[in-house]
Amino acid sequence: xxxxxxxxxxxxxxxxxxxxxxxxxxxxxxxxxxxxxxxxxxxxxxxxxxxxxxxxxxxxxxxxxxxxxxxxxxxxxxxxxxxxxxxxxxxxxxxxxxxxxxxxxxxxxxxxxxxxxxxxxxxxxxxxxxxxxxxxxxxxxxxxxxxxxxxxxxxxxxxxxxxxxxxxxxxxxxxxxxxxxxxxxxxxxxxxxxxxxxxxxxxxxxxxxxxxxxxxxxxxxxxxxxxxxxxxxxxxxxxxxxxxxxxxxxxxxxxxxxxxxxxxxxxxxxxxxxxxxxxxxxxxxxxxxxxxxxxxxxxxxxxxxxxxxxxxxxxxxxxxxxxxxxxxxxxxxxxxxxxxxxxxxxxxxxxxxxxxxxxxxxxxxxxxxxxxxxxxxxxxxxxxxxxxxxxxxxxxxxxxxxxxxxxxxxxxxxxxxxxxxxxxxxxxxxxxxxxxxxxxxxxxxxxxxxxxxxxxxxxxxxxxxxxx
Amino acid sequence: xxxxxxxxxxxxxxxxxxxxxxxxxxxxxxxxxxxxxxxxxxxxxxxxxxxxxxxxxxxxxxxxxxxxxxxxxxxxxxxxxxxxxxxxxxxxxxxxxxxxxxxxxxxxxxxxxxxxxxxxxxxxxxxxxxxxxxxxxxxxxxxxxxxxxxxxxxxxxxxxxxxxxxxxxxxxxxxxxxxxxxxxxxxxxxxxxxxxxxxxxxxxxxxxxxxxxxxxxxxxxxxxxxxxxxxxxxxxxxxxxxxxxxxxxx
Numbered sequence: 246x247x248x249x250x251x252x253x254x255x256x257x258x259x260x261x262x263x264x265x266x267x268x269x270x271x272x273x274x275x276x277x278x279x280x281x282x283x284x285x286x287x288x289x290x291x292x293x294x295x296x297x298x299x300x301x302x303x304x305x306x307x308x309x310x311x312x313x314x315x316x317x318x319x320x321x322x323x324x325x326x327x328x329x330x331x332x333x334x335x336x337x338x339x340x341x342x343x344x345x346x347x348x349x350x351x352x353x354x355x356x357x358x359x360x361x362x363x364x365x366x367x368x369x370x371x372x373x374x375x376x377x378x379x380x381x382x383x384x385x386x387x388x389x390x391x392x393x394x395x396x397x398x399x400x401x402x403x404x405x406x407x408x409x410x411x412x413x414x415x416x417x418x419x420x421x422x423x424x425x426x427x428x429x430x431x432x433x434x435x436x437x438x439x440x441x442x443x444x445x446x447x448x449x450x451x452x453x454x455x456x457x458x459x460x461x462x463x464x465x466x467x468x469x470x471x472x473x474x475x476x477x478x479x480x481x482x483x484x485x486x487x488x489x490x491x492x493x494x495x496x497x498x499x500x501x502x503x504x505x506x507x508x509x510x511x512x513x514x515x516x517x518x519x520x521x522x523x524x525x526x527x528x529x530x531x532x533x534x535x536x537x538x539x540x541x542x543x544x545x546x547x548x549x550x551x552x553x554x555x556x557x558x559x560x561x562x563x564x565x566x567x568x569x570x571x572x573x574x575x576x577x578x579x580x581x582x583x584x585x586x587x588x589x590x591x592x593x594x595x596x597x598x599x600x601x602x603x604x605x606x607x608x609x610x611x612x613x614x615x616x617x618x619x620x621x622x623x624x625x626x627x628x629x630x631x632x633x634x635x636x637x638x639x640x641x642x643x644x645x646x647x648x649x650x651x652x653x654x655x656x657x658x659x660x661x662x663x664x665x666x667x668x669x670x671x672x673x674x675x676x677x678x679x680x681x682x683x684x685x686x687x688x689x690x691x692x693x694x695x696x697x698x699x700x701x702x703x704x705x706x707x708x709x710x711x712x713x
Numbered sequence: 714x715x716x717x718x719x720x721x722x723x724x725x726x727x728x729x730x731x732x733x734x735x736x737x738x739x740x741x742x743x744x745x746x747x748x749x750x751x752x753x754x755x756x757x758x759x760x761x762x763x764x765x766x767x768x769x770x771x772x773x774x775x776x777x778x779x780x781x782x783x784x785x786x787x788x789x790x791x792x793x794x795x796x797x798x799x800x801x802x803x804x805x806x807x808x809x810x811x812x813x814x815x816x817x818x819x820x821x822x823x824x825x826x827x828x829x830x831x832x833x834x835x836x837x838x839x840x841x842x843x844x845x846x847x848x849x850x851x852x853x854x855x856x857x858x859x860x861x862x863x864x865x866x867x868x869x870x871x872x873x874x875x876x877x878x879x880x881x882x883x884x885x886x887x888x889x890x891x892x893x894x895x896x897x898x899x900x901x902x903x904x905x906x907x908x909x910x911x912x913x914x915x916x917x918x919x920x921x922x923x924x925x926x927x928x929x930x931x932x933x934x935x936x937x938x939x940x941x942x943x944x945x946x947x948x949x950x951x952x953x954x955x956x957x958x959x960x961x962x963x
């Protein structure tokens with residue numbers, strides 16, 4: 246029996262209210278799951294109610310941040326609906342679609358494996374593909390399979406929709422090559438390039454199998470490449486960043502080249518990886534008609550999304566939370582931390598839940614080595630704290646300077662204890678360890694829970710909006 | 714003292730499950746006993762270094778495996794000669810599969826293997842993913858527990874009479890049915906367990922180092938005990954995970 250849309254949305258919304266009242270969760274995914282079960286076509290029908298259609302951002306790394314940036318860019322032009330709490334599976338998108346009253350454009354970050362299903366339902370007018378890195382192989386399977394599924398998504402994209410890709414990722418450049426009207430973005434600043442890191446992905450051409458010639462790499466395998474086998478090579482992007490100046494853990498500035506205009510942008514988020522996030526957001530904004538000044542002010546006003554280089558004041562000390570979840574992302578976090586002078590104390594928290602990846606072998610592919618020179622004390626935390634400690638031990642870090650504190654809350658306290666007044670404690674948790682920390686910080690009154698932020702963001706602006 | 718020469722096959726292609734963790738463990742545990750570890754990377758078209766004490770092969774994604782498979786298939790006799798000469802060997806996941814006779818996918822397309830280990834691998838429905846614990850008897854009468862993580866689509870079938878590396882306690886193992894995990898041929902071990910394998914199973918690393926040293930010393934030397942407190946803790950957690958959540962199809 247098919248349950249009518251009105252009834253299934255009503256039931257699903259009530260489930261969300263009940264979930265929030267029970268205090269067990271924020272109701273950011275359950276209502277959508279209920280909706281998808283009761284009425285599998287409901288998402289597509291709700292999406293059609295958005296007068297200006299939908300835009301989708303997907304990537305292994307940076308989708309939450311680039312979606313927040315895109316929201317800041319587009320919020321003066323559109324009334325946005327979206328999933329700013331990072332609930333980016335089909336259920337999270339469906340939940341967001343239950344809260345679109347008053348909105349005219351959907352802006353969604355979508356999990357890379359969920360993209361085929363979500364794109365089929367949303368039929369987005371703009372699709373922005375940021376990057377593909379190896380990530381949680383136990384959950385996503387092999388990168389090549391994911392790239393194949395994305396190829397299918399691109400093939401199914403309506404002709405009038407706009408495809409936006411990171412041209413510095415050869416896998417994405419390749420899936421976009423046959424299509425017309427693609428908007429390409431990338432970095433053009435050789436000073437920030439280096440050799441391909443250990444265990445980089447996309448070493449071999451997906452056309453012909455010959456090893457790419459990487460002239461330089463910026464983040465993971467993102468960079469300037471050409472294939473000596475079939476001649477495939479990076480095209481000059483339509484939107485790019487150059488003259489990039491990184492300012493440690495604080496932010497960066499760069500010249501943003503848009504097709505008509507060039508301007509200087511200052512980001513309040515650190516690292517080259519956030520320059521890529523900004524480019525993705527700028528390109529998406531451009532595709533949806535945002536002006537150059539809207540793009541610049543949107544980027545400059547964006548603050549850290551939920552645990553992504555987020556700063557929290559705790560008394561006289563500061564906490565800097567940097568989410569880590571896969572080798573490339575963690576490598577960039579390490580690079581950014583080291584650029585600012587390695588801290589004396591570092592808390593790393595490794596959990597192995599489904600959302601973290603049950604297979605923790607990825608930490609051995611992270612280049613933690615640059616930290617070893619200056620680090621005085623490592624507080625290894627999370628369910629797999631001992632595994633993290635081993636990673637550092639076998640890298641040559643003295644065991645006597647490693648403390649095992651499996652509870653993230655206790656590790657936080659220990660870290661703060663070792664931080665002097667006025668100082669900053671750097672904590673790098675995996676996803677569920679970050680949720681644990683967020684909960685503790687909320688209980689102590691230092692920060693809001695993620696769904697409270699999402700709810701506040703929705704309330705503040707009438708139609709739902711991303712947090713600023 | 715005698716250096717240990719380790720030939721690491723295809724380090725650029727077979728590196729998906731943090732294989733450098735295994736190499737780091739070999740190096741550190743050898744050096745702390747006063748043995749230098751010399752690692753020689755062997756790429757496509759290059760021959761194994763002479764006087765090789767230990768051979769290591771990791772796992773790769775399908776594309777990378779396909780790139781090295783023809784080269785590895787041609788190396789069967791070269792690897793077998795090194796084993797006869799006394800080298801020890803560890804092959805993990807994709808490297809393990811390709812040391813068998815070959816890999817047959819669902820369309821019966823065959824990717825030939827090196828034919829060093831007495832086994833073949835066929836594609837199966839769904840992937841076998843999760844934490845694993847196994848029991849193995851590396852030296853007669855000594856049962857050891859080895860823990861790791863597996864993620865493979867292929868089902869590996871041992872030839873009649875072939876010896877598994879261990880018996881599955883929790884998890885899937887070679888095929889999810891036989892209760893066998895990996896394959897053991899003298900001093901050569903093939904296994905699906907990564908994680909990486911050696912940091913949380915230091916006794917296995919030591920056994921392989923001992924076997925590698927036996928090539929020149931005649932006998933595996935007595936290796937001085939190390940402080941493995943962290944390793945034991947990591948092992949205990951991995952074992953608990955295998956007990957709680959290993960071997961469930963999803």
